[in-house]
Amino acid sequence: MxxxxxxxxxxxxxxxxxxxxxxxxxxxxxxxxRTIINLMNLLPIQNHVETIRVVGTVEGGDVVFVTMVLGIYEINVDSQRWKVLGKREDLDVVIPYMRFYNR
Structure with a gap:
């Protein structure tokens, strides 16, 4: 967090x-x-019985990645803003890269 x-x-x-x-x-x-977020009110969920899974987080941040039929979503917990990252719902885990080191 x-x-x-x-x-x-x-x-x-x-x-x-x-x-x-x-x-x-x-x-x-x-x-x-700490927080409870109703994803039905936040994400474009079309089917109320749709399976939603947490597939990753950002270390040291308040970002959670969830997947469902429509795709993969990044949710900022503090602002409760979200964005679509992709159309694949069959991922088991998301590991975000935060920094790169170039020589």
Missing amino acids: ADGNLGYAYVNGSTLYLWSRLIDSNGVASWSQ
């Missing part, structure tokens, strides 16, 4: 759940539900 905490994202039905791991002043870690 952008704040450096460990995060967890999953989809149940058409709802995206985001959790973050927080450490209290005593050093005890716990999981806290």
